[in-house]
């Protein structure tokens with residue numbers, strides 16, 4: 001286990017921001033952290049990088065506490081972006097690279113490669129304040145990875161990016177994962193977590209309410225949705241045991257059901273009637289699971 005958080009608690013005055021959190025993240029894993037505003041994600045990240053000491057519990061990376069790690073081990077993209085607006089991109093990257101133990105030349109080589117990859121080599125000498133928000137975010141990402149960290153923590157890396165830049169950044173993150181980097185990121189967009197992570201944690205009020213492998217989480221979440229298109233009225237299905245909700249559209253009827261056995265019952269009844277053109281059982285999405293576990297409407 002590369003990253004270990006054991007029973008970690010962090011309080012601010014009377015507020016418990018993180019409450020007895022235990023997380024084990026393997027080396028080379030891509031791990032997603034979800035949670036509503038104020039759930040405790042950023043506080044957790046700050047403890048992972050040693051910026052905050054936990055009040056209780058322990059944090060370690062390969063058995064070493066974050067405060068004792070070499071400056072090159074961890075890369076961090078903070079939620080509040082922290083570039084110097086008046087400095088030029090390359091000047092700033094060299095400065096940050098040097099802080100993490102890179103030679104000037106190694107920093108330049110690494111940053112140039114990233115600028116090429118992001119198709120913005122012409123911004124090498126631009127002042128950060130003159131870049132668009134999306135390009136500033138790419139530069140901030142480069143600042144987090146230019147020293148090739150083993151552990152990369154990205155707080156909301158995709159927020160504020162257009163879909164094209166989301167893809168660019170997703171590819172960059174995928175490349176780093178393939179090279180063996182352990183990556184932990186938070187997102188308010190469940191589709192990002194669903195498309196990138198095998199393992200995840202959903203936090204609510206400082207506690208993990210769901211934690212584990214995405215496929216296992218989906219399997220244990222029993223509720224399903226049915227989509228049916230038929231040439232006969234389907235309103236009689238409302239009375240079937242285990243039907244939770246039904247919405248009748250122009251062509252398609254969607255039914256929320258308690259579990260898969262209900263789908264089998266409905267399928268059997270429809271076969272008796274015939275005239276069914278389409279029948280599908282939808283796996284729960286992370287969005288459905290989030291709403292149920294965190295218990296509030298959340299985009």
Ligand SMILES: Nc1ncnc2c1ncn2[C@@H]1O[C@H](COP(=O)(O)OP(=O)(O)OP(=O)(O)O)[C@@H](O)[C@H]1O
Pocket residue numbers: 012015016017035036037038039040041042043044079
């Ligand atoms: N430095 C601090 N001083 C006092 N309270 C804090 C501090 N940092 C965080 N908190 C509180 O701790 C709780 C958790 O905050 P945190 O920023 O970790 O949540 P988050 O999940 O990252 O939220 P968001 O999605 O909005 O970024 C919140 O109630 C927040 O107000």
